[in-house]
Amino acid sequence: MKKLLLLVFFLACIVNVFAQTQKDTILNTFNKDYVLNIKKAQSAITIDGVIDEPDWMAAQKADDFHKVLPIDTGLAIQPSEVLMTYDDKAFYLAFTFYDTVQGKRIMESFRRDFVFGNNDNFLVFFDTFLDQTNGFTFGLSASGAKWDGVMHGGAGSNLNWDCKWESKVKHYENKWIGEMKIPFKSIRYPSGTKMWNANFSRLDLKTNEKSAWAPVPRQFPTSSLAYAGVLKFADPLPKSKIMFSLIPYLFGSFSNDYEAGTGNVWKKDFGFDAKVGLSTSMNLDLTYNPDFAQVEVDEQVTNIDRFELYFPEKRQFFLENSDLFADFGSKTATPFFSRRIGLDAPVLAGARLSGKIGNDWRIGFMNMTTQKTSNFLARNFTVASIQKKVFARSNVGVILVNKEYIDQPVDTSMFNRVVGVDYNLASANNIWSGKFYYHRSLQPDNPGDQYSQGALLSYSTKNIQAIIGQRSVGENFNAETGYITRTGYHHISPEITYLFVPNKQIVSHGLTLETNFYFDPDFNRIDQENAATYQFEFQDRSNIKIGYNSVFIKLQRDFDPTHISANYLPAGTEYNFGHAIVSYTSTRKTMFNWAAEAAKGTFYNGDIQYISGRFGYRYQPYINLSLNFNYTDINLPQPFEHAKLWLVGPKLDVTFTEKLYWSTFVQYNEQIDNMNINSRLQWRYQPVSDIYIVYTDNYIPGSWNSRNRALVLKITYWLN
Template identity: 75%
Template sequence: MKLTFLLLLAAFIGTNAVALPFQKLKNDTISAPFNKDFVYHVKKMHAEITIDGQIDEPDWLAAEKADNFYKVLPVDTGFATQPSEILITYDDKALYMAQIFYDTIPGKRVMESYRRDFSFGNNDNLLVFFDTFLDQTNGFSFGVSASGAKWDGTMSDGSAVNLDWDCKWESKTKHYDDRWVTEMRIPFKSIRYPSGSRKWYTNFSRLDLKANEKSSWAPVPRQFPTASLAYTGVMNFEEPLPKSKMMFSLIPYVFGGYSNDFEHGTGNVWKKDFGFDAKVGFSSSMNLDLTYNPDFAQVEVDQQVTNIDRFELFFPEKRQFFLENSDLFSGFGDNNINPFFSRRIGLDAPVLAGARLSGKVGNNWRVGFMNMATKETNDFLARNFTVASIQKKVFARSNFGFILVNKEYIDQPSDTTMYNRVAGFDYNLASKDNIWNGKFFYHQSFQPGNPDKQFAQGFGLTYNTKNLQLEIMQRSVGENYRAEAGYVPRTGYNYISPEVTYLFVPNKKVVSHGIVVDFRYYFDPDFHKIDHENNISYQFEFQNRSSLVFGYQDHFVELQQDFDPTHKSESFLPAGSKYNFGGAFINYTSTRKTLFNWNAEIAKGTFYTGNIQYITGELGYRYQPYVNLSVNFNYTDMKLGQPFEHTKMWLVGPKMDVTFTDKLFWTTFVQYNEQIDNMNINMRLQWRYAPVSDFFVVYTDNYLPGSWNSRNRALVLKLTYWLN
């Protein structure tokens, strides 16, 4: 505890030492976006605006209109079928936005639910993207669906939006026969921007499912998302924005619960405790997050999958503390060589406390620092995790960065030295028009008693136009590379993967179609081939946004370790054995504008020593906007021959998501998984009784199929309140 306190204090002092005078942007170092001629002038307010969904105040009548939205999908030529208008104004405390989306096509507007951070493709919606630091890489996104559900997230990597970030803002949506209208008020203290700003980069995006169109104010090529910050327009404020002040938010929480692990005979265990999160905004661009005794029981449960792979599966981080500016910590390497993966923290021991500093220093520098401590358990010593990173923008939209990750055991025996460290360098390439993207990285691990070959290196380059996409990926990972706080499912290999996609865009009932050829080759350190996966497929995208893909996969594997493809047998395939197998597949995704929607993939072919066939997908039906019913499913049938038994495995996950209002939600998720002989029930009630303040009730039960005896059971109550 003493160590953690000192680390938090050091982080606090270090943050105060940041050279805040360098926060002011210098215009001569800012590169203009591709759509620099799309300019919106924001006038300052002269009276009050009531957020009621009625656009009738004088400041709205005087505001400039952003209209004439350009089509992005199904094709990026011409204007959208149905008109759209955006109005913006501001005062000394907040930004105000009004949206008017005209809609005269017969039929109900598509609105899935009232749930915050709605699914983009399942709702008519407005999304807004703000690049407040003019770097065309990072920013903030806000939006509303036709039901009035909110969307907010942080942006990184030029277009990625992380929706697990929430802030305080308000909106109101109203429906009329020929249009739907929203007013929004976003406090300046909820987002970060340079002191004295008079310019942001921005774009506005509309998804109109009834018209089968996606459109934007500043035009975006169809191969890119409308969130692409390379294609924003410019928003000029009439007067400089208010100078940011030091902000402080405290989020205390109390929680209590009951649990019983029947398998291990623990009996009834009752728990009550408290903790807090805190946010300290030292400037409009630098933020310190603190946490003590966090509890993550309210985090959504992972969707299970049937595992027939040889390597560890990846499940995304969902805990909010780790998510703001998360690319500064988790954006190094690539999907299969990541030196820091925050889910390693708290995976096998409770988190005691932590601090996270992140933000910008000056025009072109970003910094990140995280320090987390976990408690000692019967199985593990207390551990400390430290991550430090720095990133420098170069050229129009590229950057390079350095990262240092340290995992160290606390109060370890005097005759041992236990730690794991990784240092790395990454260069990320992004051209001004986003057509060229790439990455190069080199990482080195350090661990006592571990010999050489502790390196990981990778390179990638992508060329992306409307018709043609070319990609080349390369990796080399040393046999002794260890990133214990990261995600590295395999080591000791060299990898090369070229991919070619060519699309025809006729813009008829079939909007686009084309071929994809993908080769993936793995070699051992001596460049002897140990794996390949070659894929060829043909894809169709239809006017109603449904899609069809079919193709063939060819595999070769020389096992480096014993392997059981079923993950439930006592038999295995021996290391050193070689296999050639492959099969055909077909995948279909239906339109999302109908109340019933579905997707499915069917595959059949050879698999190691035998045959495999499977069907996987999801069925969904909505009673909009209150109830969403869905079932994800997977049926796998493997006949591997002796000594393996004929294996059939079902995974079925029915889910009911009820949004009574925009403040009261109830989710029930049941997952029956034959591969691990378990049925899990997870029920979660969330009441947002005040802005970003919640009361949660979470119930979890695991059963043993067959006898239906309970394996373990838990009930948790948690209350949070945001003070600022």
């Protein structure tokens, strides 16, 4: 442990020395000439969707929005105007979106954190610390549905984060108007600041046009903080007060695991989450006895891969500043994956400290304890990270992950530790990005290659997108709290896309070539996949892709490609196979929309064909019907049986009002011989305070006997 602490200290010193050489660098947004001057309000602003207060009349307009999609040249067809003002407690936005083209405004539902591409909407992105990496996003759809989230990585948004704010949307024949009031205490920013970076975005599906106030190249999302404009406030913003919010909850449940023979089990309990703002930029999150029953169920997939499937984190406690913990390493070799905590045993309590120190430093610390169960001992999970901004938008970070068993004798097998350092590259104009990292697990009884190392460099312009990636994971690298698909390999993956942008009925088209090489520790080839894809994007934003994948695999372990057989292909055998693939995604502006993908070819020593897709229909903004499906036909030689696997997932989503939602998701999965029903009713009776009723049942297809079922009632209340 002493060596580990010395290593962390040494790396932090290196980062600090390197940072000192960059302290005089002037950091600014690419669109620094797009400036909106914001006056302080002299009277009250009423959030009613009517822009008639004197302060709105006196406010400077952000207008002349620029096209981003389908092309990024010229001004938007649909005129837009945005206004801002503020007082001592909140800041206010008002927007007017004019319609020069007749047609029905697209609004999917009233549900919070709507799907961006399925709604006419307004979004705003705030870079409050001017680091062009982290921030906050808010928005409204045409139905009045809210959007709020925390931003990370320069453009990404995590929408599972919620805060209290007010809004109102009103519709007129030739325009729609929205007003928003966001309390300063809901977000974080430096004390005494007079300047933020920000951008305003509009999506109008009638014209298939996405536009932004500060121009953004079409290859980047409008959320790219590198291309934000500048907000200048007339006076320093009010000093942030210490923020404290408490979210107690009560829950009761009934369950019966028929397969395990538990009988009826009744449970009632309580818990709480708390959020303490230690400063304007540092948060302490606490949780006791959390219950995550209301979290949306994962969407199942048919698994024909050799490695563990990835499902994203959806639990809110783990989300704010999640990049400080979860963005180390690569997608398939990360040292910390929060879903390792609390899904196999209940969480007893946890604490998380995260935020900024000054302008350039960020820190994260998380400690979680899970309860002892019949299958697992009590465990404690600790993650600590520190990140230093360097150059224009890049950063260097160090992470330590520790998992250990509680109240157990000291033994080398009773803990797992990983330490690592990452450098994340992001150029000022976002054209160059990349990552370089080195991680090491610390297991004294497991000597050998305990490392994970990788590099990625990406170049992105309107016509050319090129990526080169490299990754190596030692045979004995062990990150039990991470997501590591496999160990003992070297990987290299070049990819290049060239797009033609004629801006006609076909907006863009082009070819993508990609290769993935995998080698064993002695650099013998064990896997290779070559893919060639040609894509077309049309004016209505529908697209079609046609391609071919060829694969070589030398199995390192016995493997059943169907995942349902007692038979397997033996380790050491080699296979060459390939398949043609075509996919299509329809426009989202029609009430009925769909997407599908089909493939046919060889698979290991047999054949495969599959078709998957999604159908959707909306009765806006109240009802959304969707159907996800996959049919996979795998025909391998004897002794394997001919596998025909269906996965069907119909979903009904009803938003009665802006506060009352009901969704039911049914998933029939032949591969795991199960049908799951998850039905959830949510009533937001106060801002960010909810009552949930969740019913879950799992059945055995054929006999339709219940495997297990549960009914949960949960009540939360936000106090702040």
